[in-house]
Amino acid sequence: MNEQGISRRQVLHIGAATLAGSALSDVLSGPARAATASAASPLYFARFGVDEGLIRGALAAALSKGGDFADLYFQHRVGSSFMLEDGAVNRAFKSVELGVGVRVVKGDQVGYGFTEDLTREALQQAALTAAAIADGPSRELPQRFHVGDPRASRYSVKLRWDDVRPEQKLPILNQLNERTFAADPRVKKVSISFNDESSVVLIADSTGRIVEDVRPMTSCYLGCVAEQNGAREQGAYNVAGREDLSFYSEDRLARMVKEAVARTVVLFEAVPAPAGEMPVVMAAGSSGILLHEAIGHGMEADFNRKGTSIYSDKIGKPIAKPFVNIVDEGTQQGARGALNVDDEGNDVGKTMLVQDGVLTTYLHDQISAKHYGVAPTGNGRRESYQYAPMPRMRSTYMLPGPHKKEEIIASVKKGIYATNFTNGQVQIGAGDFTFYVKNGWLIEDGKLTRPVKDVNIIGNGPKVLEQVDMVSDDLEIDEGGWTCGKDGQGVPVSQGLPTVRVASITVGGRTTGKRG
């Protein structure tokens, strides 16, 4: 479809969509140490000729037309992906991205330019392009720039991906393949992709701040196709994190195989889901997709600043039962949604979206924080140097509640227990959202009876939050590789949920009850 940049869509999906990275030709320098950017700079980007003079020149050009604020976002990202199909690791993909984006902010207006050529001239040109959003006398830069150190290290990496040889990764794919075929004779095809990435960013802004962050990422997708009596089904399991090779422990590999196969072969027993409004119990873990769509996007402050979110003007108001607490944070060690600093160089913490059932805090970037007169929440994120940042989620989940999983399932006379998802989407203003249930169960008279599959569930954010009437104590953060899409930019996120009951929501099953 050709809607290009002017389409405004919010989607979430899981799977092997993105390349992630390894095998750097040169060595990563590790997290930047606190120091000034002098000729003897420890900056990673010094190897590309980036020094204080280059940064100062670009920011001066950026503010030459009177912008309020400017920042530079340098990025060097190396990703690699090894794929197994038909029993062999027989293809690999590798990508290198190097570039810098220049943003100029004037009020709530933004000018943006980027270049892949890190020379002084090219950077100057990109900065002047972005500067044109403003129209006035130039602004002064601070005397000195300070290289800040990310205050935390939330990435669990002892062995850097650039130090990992293909020979160390390939046995993981081969082992997963053999174990998946061995797990069930009905498995006919296995496909695996193993991805890793090192992304180094340097953020420099017109307040004199310089921050570098070295961000690892890995993910692994295991998909299989099974056959039984002429019928075929496909299923998958995937894992992701800001982790190193040790992430692929025996436990995790065993779980991947077990889950991928179980989720596939159970589909042979599945019956079509019913249609219409009914109670839905969301299983602990990846059901966090409910929060991502029902409230997370709607709490991103850019929509609220513009008045176009269904949650605009609702801060301080009760929107759910008092035992409902919803968090977005970037501090979980090794999580796919974890960050040391956001893509504007701000500290990343824990933000309460809903506290004791009351709508509490929007997710801010610098522009919205300034608009609302609050501190940024560390939610300013971007896909790459090719994009301006905006408020985005990190890891979104609900805190444990007072109920038990068993009592929640037992409370439902007729409904669905949703356990596994592939994608979701939301309309920010109308509040309508969906999530696609790949695996689930029918609940009949308080018991899980038969599996269901491939059914979309559709609801309205605020209405569904009101309908959350039971929350269990078994919070799980999902380990899957979720990517959130907004305005054409994809960023890695995490999500989690305890077992939760939604008293009523529309299940998009079939009215006939028959296949077809």
Added chain:
Amino acid sequence: MSKASPELYEVAQLAVDLALKKGASAAAARAAKSRDVEVRWRDGKVEQVQESTTRGVSLALYVDGRYAAVSSSDLRRDALETFIADSVVMTRSLAPDPHRALPDPALYAGRREMDLQIEDPAYLTVSAEKRRTLSKEMEDAARAVKGAEAILSVSSGFNDNRTESVRIASNGFSGDRVETTFFIGAEVAVKDADGRRPSDSSFAGVRYVGELPSAAEHGRIAAERALSRLGAKKVASKSMTMVLDNRVAGRLVGALGGPLSGQALQQKRSFLEGKLGQAIGSKLLHVSDDPFVPKGFGSRLFDGEGLAAKQRPVFEDGVLRTYFIDTYYGRKLNMAPTTGGMSNLAWRLGERSREELIGAAGEGIYVTGFLGGNSNATTGDYSLGVQGFVIRGGALGEPVAEMNISGNQLELWKHLVAVGDDPYPYSTLRTPTLVFDAISFAGL
């Protein structure tokens, strides 16, 4: 129709030469450069302006019977040389794959010589002022419609792009492509009495800037569409006739693309495996893949591997006539390659307009938007969120939202009962309004 710049030929040739020098037995490179400008306008002023030129090279490597594909935006000569040398080493670590090879050069031959009319020579004459003026016209027209006091926000924008690319393969392929696109669009958010803030939009895209339709018209349509969403509610779950608006019908058609691919067939992930020559839909499903549509968004003279583009029937009177097979999966499946992906779709059109089809439908739902959902390529099962309007007595009634349709693709297309006269011009799928009977809607 101009040639891509010599600089891109040099980069692509250099990448191929370096690959061979570092030990590859064959290689194909694509070098590209793309300039993109976007203005976003909101509520009376520019919200964001972005302008950039991006470039890069991607390279398919065939080394000792092994295969990898790599890409880089770091085109400094030394960096590129190191990158390609490292990539060749990485490729050697893989398992050999006897099915990997560059395309048979015989399939490069017969490339049609024609002007696809996909490049506007006037591209560089588009001014910042024109982008702003059209964006403003969209907003002004949106705010001038009846009922505009319910409007919360109007976002509009202009995007233009010029991309040139060169592909060179070590077994004799060389080709280039220069194209431009211009898009305008408006999105209008309105406030409902119950606190909902529905929005809707209108977009248009063209190859030649002079052919852009009236910006004001699209602003007006976006506002009217958004206002028509006020008071939307779900209705009872029921099997009903569905009239599918041409601007969103591509969502259902697009779900056929994956299962028609060589990879899906070979990996047993296609419900269309073994169905060549069989009726998949009603006789009204009659579509061809046409790479030569003048000014088409999917128009091309050669495909992503360099195979000379050809027109092909996909469905004739409901019967499946082709799969989309690339070189690699063709060799694995022992089938002749066709092309790895669709270009433009050309539908056999009906004679009735959307309004006539709605009138003829009598009762049902007119679907104007999809929300999430998915389609299972292996089984054909689909379940998709929808919104639209009730059709009652052949006329549009109240808006509906928060509904869902479910079924199986093999069943769905047999229920195609009418095709409109109105192919959607702003997409490669060029879908007309489609009417299906007996669709399972879930709501209340």
